[in-house]
Amino acid sequence: xxxxxxxxxxxxxxxxxxxxxxxxxxxxxxxxxxxxxxxxxxxxxxxxxxxxxxxxxxxxxxxxxxxxxxxxxxxxxxxxxxxxxxxxxxxxxxxxxxxxxxxxxxxxxxxxxxxxxxxxxxxxxxxxxxxxxxxxxxxxxxxxxxxxxxxxxxxxxxxxxxxxxxxxxxxxxxxxxxxxxxxxxxxxxxxxxxxxxxxxxxxxxxxxxxxxxxxxxxxxxxxxxxxxxxxxxxxxxxxxxxxxxxxxxxxxxx
Amino acid sequence: xxxxxxxxxxxxxxxxxxxxxxxxxxxxxxxxxxxxxxxxxxxxxxxxxxxxxxxxxxxxxxxxxxxxxxxxxxxxxxxxxxxxxxxxxxxxxxxxxxxxxxxxxxxxxxxxxxxxxxxxxxxxxxxxxxxxxxxxxxxxxxxxxxxxxxxxxxxxxxxxxxxxxxxxxxxxxxxxxxxxxxxxxxxxxxxxxxxxxxxxxxxxxxxxxxxxxxxxxxxxxxxxxxxxxxxxxxxxxxxxxxxxxxxxxxxxxxxxxxxxxxxxxxxxxxxxxxxxxxxxxxxxxxxxxxxxxxxxxxxxxxxxxxxxxxxxxxxxxxxxxxxxxxxxxxxxxxxxxxxxxxxxxxxxxxxxxxxxxxxxxxxxxxxxxxxxxxxxxxxxxxxxxxxxxxxxxxxxxxxxxxxxxxxxxxxxxxxxxxxxxxxxxxxxxxxxxxxxxxxxxxxxxxxxxxxxxxxxxxxxxxxxxxxxxxxxxxxxxxxxxxxxxxxxxxxxxxxxxxxxxxxxxxxxxxxxxxxxxxxxxxxxxxxxxxxxxxxxxxxxxxxxxxxxxxxxxxxxxxxxxxxxxxxxxxxxxxxxxxxxxxxxxxxxxxxxxxxxxxxxxxxxxxxxxxxxxxxxxxxxxxxxxxxxxxxxxxxxxx
Numbered sequence: 001x002x003x004x005x006x007x008x009x010x011x012x013x014x015x016x017x018x019x020x021x022x023x024x025x026x027x028x029x030x031x032x033x034x035x036x037x038x039x040x041x042x043x044x045x046x047x048x049x050x051x052x053x054x055x056x057x058x059x060x061x062x063x064x065x066x067x068x069x070x071x072x073x074x075x076x077x078x079x080x081x082x083x084x085x086x087x088x089x090x091x092x093x094x095x096x097x098x099x100x101x102x103x104x105x106x107x108x109x110x111x112x113x114x115x116x117x118x119x120x121x122x123x124x125x126x127x128x129x130x131x132x133x134x135x136x137x138x139x140x141x142x143x144x145x146x147x148x149x150x151x152x153x154x155x156x157x158x159x160x161x162x163x164x165x166x167x168x169x170x171x172x173x174x175x176x177x178x179x180x181x182x183x184x185x186x187x188x189x190x191x192x193x194x195x196x197x198x199x200x201x202x203x204x205x206x207x208x209x210x211x212x213x214x215x216x217x218x219x220x221x222x223x224x225x226x227x228x229x230x231x232x233x234x235x236x237x238x239x240x241x242x243x244x245x246x247x248x249x250x251x252x253x254x
Numbered sequence: 255x256x257x258x259x260x261x262x263x264x265x266x267x268x269x270x271x272x273x274x275x276x277x278x279x280x281x282x283x284x285x286x287x288x289x290x291x292x293x294x295x296x297x298x299x300x301x302x303x304x305x306x307x308x309x310x311x312x313x314x315x316x317x318x319x320x321x322x323x324x325x326x327x328x329x330x331x332x333x334x335x336x337x338x339x340x341x342x343x344x345x346x347x348x349x350x351x352x353x354x355x356x357x358x359x360x361x362x363x364x365x366x367x368x369x370x371x372x373x374x375x376x377x378x379x380x381x382x383x384x385x386x387x388x389x390x391x392x393x394x395x396x397x398x399x400x401x402x403x404x405x406x407x408x409x410x411x412x413x414x415x416x417x418x419x420x421x422x423x424x425x426x427x428x429x430x431x432x433x434x435x436x437x438x439x440x441x442x443x444x445x446x447x448x449x450x451x452x453x454x455x456x457x458x459x460x461x462x463x464x465x466x467x468x469x470x471x472x473x474x475x476x477x478x479x480x481x482x483x484x485x486x487x488x489x490x491x492x493x494x495x496x497x498x499x500x501x502x503x504x505x506x507x508x509x510x511x512x513x514x515x516x517x518x519x520x521x522x523x524x525x526x527x528x529x530x531x532x533x534x535x536x537x538x539x540x541x542x543x544x545x546x547x548x549x550x551x552x553x554x555x556x557x558x559x560x561x562x563x564x565x566x567x568x569x570x571x572x573x574x575x576x577x578x579x580x581x582x583x584x585x586x587x588x589x590x591x592x593x594x595x596x597x598x599x600x601x602x603x604x605x606x607x608x609x610x611x612x613x614x615x616x617x618x619x620x621x622x623x624x625x626x627x628x629x630x631x632x633x634x635x636x637x638x639x640x641x642x643x644x645x646x647x648x649x650x651x652x653x654x655x656x657x658x659x660x661x662x663x664x665x666x667x668x669x670x671x672x673x674x675x676x677x678x679x680x681x682x683x684x685x686x687x688x689x690x691x692x693x694x695x696x697x698x699x700x701x702x703x704x705x706x707x708x709x710x711x712x713x714x715x716x717x718x719x720x721x722x723x724x725x726x727x728x729x730x731x732x733x734x735x736x737x738x739x740x741x742x743x744x745x746x747x748x749x750x751x752x753x754x755x756x757x758x759x760x761x762x763x764x765x766x767x768x769x770x771x772x773x774x775x776x777x778x779x780x781x782x783x784x785x786x787x788x789x790x791x792x793x794x795x796x797x798x799x800x801x802x803x804x805x806x807x808x809x810x811x812x813x814x815x816x817x818x819x820x821x822x823x824x825x826x827x828x829x830x831x832x833x834x835x836x837x838x839x840x841x842x843x844x845x846x847x848x849x850x851x852x853x854x855x856x857x858x859x860x861x862x863x864x865x866x867x868x869x870x871x872x873x874x875x876x877x878x879x880x881x882x883x884x885x886x887x888x889x890x891x892x
Binding site (some may be wrong): 011012028029030031032034035036038039042044045046048049050051053055056057058059060061062063064065078081085087089110111114116117118120121124125126128129130131132133134135136137138139140141143144145146147150151153154157158160161184185188190191 | 301304305308319320321322323324326328329338340376378379380381382383384385387388389390391392393394395396412413415418419422425426427429430432433439441465492494495496528529531532533534536537635638639640641704705708751753755756797799800804805807808
C-alpha cells in the first residue's frame, strides 16, 4: 500500500518545528509502524537528508521507550498496544497518517519525535520504592500475600512508563503513572511502613514538575498500552488524603 | 599470559564463605573515598550500582536509554531459578549447581556456578522484600513452575514479565540511591572507551552525551561493565535494537581478554521473519512447547494451508526423532532440527523459514479457555505481530539468536585481567558454559550485581586506599578522548553510499549463515574473509548523516556496527578453533552417529582472546576447566 505521512520535524530542543510530508510507497502490511519509519529513514539517508529521530529499543512492547502520537492518538488506534507493536495491516492504501511527538509541557522535545521523560524518574526517586538494602531481606515466604492483592499489585506494576497517559491527557497530567506505582507498592504488606510518606512525597514531586491536574477525563486509561486501571488514581487519592490528615494530626500534637 | 581464575581453596560448598572471610574489607567510613563507575543499568549493573551506593561508595551509573528502567533485562519473560525447594521436590543448591554445569555442556567453572546456586535463594528474598509481585498460590505463598526441561519446579515467575518486574525492583532501589545522592545517574550516555592508566589499571571511561554530543571523561578507582550480550552481531535477534558490544569490545581493545565468543544461544520459538523490512525478532516463551506440537508437511514445497494437510502427511519431527522428550528437547536440539527440515525444503510460511507449532490437540483435550489461561498473553502478542489467530491457525515459529554465553574473561571476583575492571551479567563469560538453561540469566545478573561484586570489589579497593583516582586531565584520558573524537570524525566523514543498517544486515547474514546453528571449517573461513571485506566496505562506503554535536542516532548505530564488524571476526575465529560440538556451538564435523553434538575432552578449557591490533591475528590463551564435582556425560534425549 502507498501512504502519506505528515511527520513533526524539529532540529533541537529550542528549534521551531514543523510538519513535513513524506510519501511512503510499497508499505507491507506485515511491517510494524516503526519498521515503516525505518524504511523511510533508509530512503532519507540515501538522498542525503537527516533521518527522523524517534525513541525505540526492545520493539516488543515492554521497555516503554517508544511512543508517538498517531493521528492524535497516543500509540495509535489499537487498544493496549505500544507503537512498536502496531502493525501496518491496520491501515489502507491511500491513507494519510499524522505523526507527532508526545505533546506535554513536562516532556520537552529533544529532536523530531524524541522527548525528555526524565520527570518520571524523579517521581519514582521521591518514594517509588521499598527501602530494603541488599542483604537485609527476610526469608521470602515469611510474609504471605493474599493472591488477589498480589494480582492487583501486579496489574499496577505492569506500567512501562512510556508516557502515553500524559500525552493523551488534555491537561498533561501524570496521575495514572504516579498512581500505578503508588498502588503497586501500597497494596503489598512490604509497602506498608512507608505507605503514607511515599504517597505524599511522590504526589508532591509530581505536582512540582510541569504536569497538569487530573480532571477525570479518563483518556489516560484508554491510551495505556498496559491497560492500567483508572481505579489506581482513586487509590492514590485515598492514601493522599490519609497522609494529609495524619500530618495535620501530627502538627496538632506538636 | 597466565590466567589465574583465583578460585578459593577448599570443598566447593565452603569456597564462597572462605573467600568472603579472606577478602580485604574497606571500612564504612572509608568507602566514600572511592569512586566507582558502573556502565549499564540492567539487572546486573543496576543492582551493583544500587548496592554499592547503599554500602557508601560514590557511584556513577551510565545507560544509553532515557531511563535505567529500559535496560533489556526488562524483556525477559519466563522466570528466575532458585534452589528454595519450596515444592519439596528434591531441589537443593547442589542440584541447581549440577543442572547448570550439565546444561552448559561442561564448559563453565564449577566454583562460579556453585556460588550462583548458593546465592539464588537470597535473590528471591531480596526481590520479594522490594515488592516484586511474583506469582502466588491461594495460601499467599510463592508459586513456582518447572521450566526448560528441568525435572523439578524451581522457577519463580511474575506472569510472562518476570524480567520486567525484577528490573523494576532494581530500578527502584537505584532511584532510592540516586535520591540519597550516593549514585549519580547518567541517562542517554554511551561509553565509547575504557581508560587504562600507566600501571595497566582501569582508570575511567570516555562517554558521549547522546543528546548534546558532548564527550566527557569520567575517572574512578574501579570500572564495572554490565552492558549485556552481543546477539545483535547477527543483526536480527531477540535483543533490543540498541544492545551492542561496544563497551566490552572497547575494553577488549584496551587489553581485556574476550572469552568463548562463539558460545551463542539460539532460541527455537521465535516469530519468523516476515520480509526484508524486518528489524528484530520476537521470542515466544519456551513454555509453549509444553502443549504445542511441532510439525512440517512431509512433502517439500507443500504450500497448502495447514488445515488442508491431512494427519498422514505431517511430520512431527521432534516426536519422531526424540520419542522420550518429544517437543520438549533442549533449545539447541529443537533449533537445529527446525533448521534441518527447513533446509530440506519443508519449511512453511514466507520464505520457507518456519515450522508449525500446533495447539489443536491441546485445545481439544483441555478446551480453549484453558489454553487461553496458560498462554493468552503470548497468543495475543503473536496475533498483533502476524495478524493470525493461533487459536484457529497453527503458529509459525523459527529459531533466533537470543543470548550470548561468551563475554569478557573474569576471575572468581568478577574482575577481568585488567586490574580494577569488573564485568557482570551477560557481558562476562563465567557461569553458563556453552549453553544457558532457561530462567538462569536473571539469576546470574542479580547474583553478580547484588551479592557477588559488592562482596569482592573491596579486595581490590582496599589496596587503593588514599590513592586518588587518576585525574581526567591526565594524559591517558586526553589520549582516549582524542581517539574517540578522531573515530567520530572519521565515521561522519566517510561520505559513502551505504546506510549503516544495510551494512549491519549484511554482517548479520554472514554470521547467521556460517556461525549460526551449524558451523563448519570451510564456512567459518569463508565468514572470516567475508567479514574482513565487509569491514573494508564499511569504512569506505558508509554514509552517516548529521553532526557529532547533536542527537544523532545514525552516528550511534555506526559506532556500534563498526565494533560488531571487528567482533564478528573474532566470534568466527573462536568457532573455528573449537573443534568440537558443545551446547550452542555445533560443528557439523563433530557429531555422533545419531547426529548429536560431540564434545571432546581435549577442549575442556575456556578460550580467552587477546587483542593484538587490527592487522594482527588475535592470540588465544587457555584456562583449563576441571570437573571435580560434576560427572561429565553425553546428553541424550532419545
